[in-house]
Amino acid sequence: MIMKPGDLSAVPVSDYAMFSFHGTVSFFIGMIVISLVIVIAGLFSLVRFKKDYTTSFTNRPSGRYFWYLAIYVLVDLILSFIISSIYPSYGITSINRLPNFVQVYYYLVSVPGETLFFSIIPISVILLIYGFASKKISVIIKSGDLSWNIVGAISIGVATYAAILYVVLGQNIYYVVSAYVTTLMVSIIYLKFGLIRAILTNFIMSMISFLSVLVSKIPAYSLLLTIFLFAWASVGIYYLFLENESRQKRISQERMDREKTRAAQEARREVQAPLLKPEDLFIRSSCPECGGIVFHVRGDMNLECDHCHHVVSPDDVGPFNIKIDIYGRIHDHYSGGDMYGN
Secondary structure, three states, X not given: OOOOHHHHHHOOOHHHHOOOOOOOHHHHHHHHHHHHHHHHHHHHOXXXXXXXXXXXXXXXXXXXXXXXXXXXXXXXXXXXXXXHHHOOOOOOOXXXXXXXXXXXXXXXXXXXXXXXXXXXXXXXXXHHHHHHHHOOHHHHOOOOOXXXXXXXXXXXXXXXXXXXXXHHOOOOHHHHHHHHHHHHHHHHHHHHHOHHHHHHHHHHHHHHHHHHHHHOOOHHHHHHHHHHHHHHHHHHHHHHHHHHHHHHHHHHHHHXXXXXXXXXXXXXXXXXXXXXXXXXXXXXXXXXXXXXXXXXXXXXXXXXXXXOOOEEXXXXXXXXXXXXXXXXXXXXXOOOOOOOOO
């Protein structure tokens, strides 16, 4: 049977638009068009670009996004298994009793509103505050370079906000926990890969939820979907660990290269430093006051005796008994003897 747009009114608008009003045909069509445009933009964001204008449309490889998405899928699967074993009706709502066409509409158009209230608004506010505080306003559209400490703090804050909002809306503890975990994952993806990819992530997870409910009526299909999702998540996590190991090796190699470069520069400086000959010194005797031969060079190029602090000017001369090594240290030219002539 072909569904008409009017059949979509079976889903309360407040369930996905956060406001309660009577939806018209134009409203339903508009919601579908907006959602599809966002999905297409999300897919388009996965293409490499020449310029790195925003985090979503970055010229960096998008492979890491799929690795993080795979982790999200695995976390969601494990969480669903745990909660379902305690609360069997978890994930099944009155929406799932409606025709498939209506369910697809709901899972499609609910993503923009959900992402707006649970991710975009709180993260934008936090990034705006952080941007003004750190004088880096560009982080609002280019948050991919934030440190993991900042990303973690913002994500935990937004996830806590989502959990509190679910409590206020009267959801039970299982949905509150689910909201916290999923919002945490989406927030990390938002901050690391941009708003468009965060919305795309929500679309993907929303469609996975729909498929999970759809195939739950056929155990064999449900098992195949579960195996596929676990395999996908496992491959993503495997490559994430490989990438992390490769990054650690790269960092270690760069550190070793810097150490070698610094050591080579130090060696060159030591070799190239001229040896000062006794006849090149402007002072060739011990201190005329105490007989000490340990001096240091002052800013005005005078020598100051370390023993009695008598100052010898560059014009003073005398029989040589001082030498300076390549490090600028002054020593007794003769072996043995009392340093201060006592």
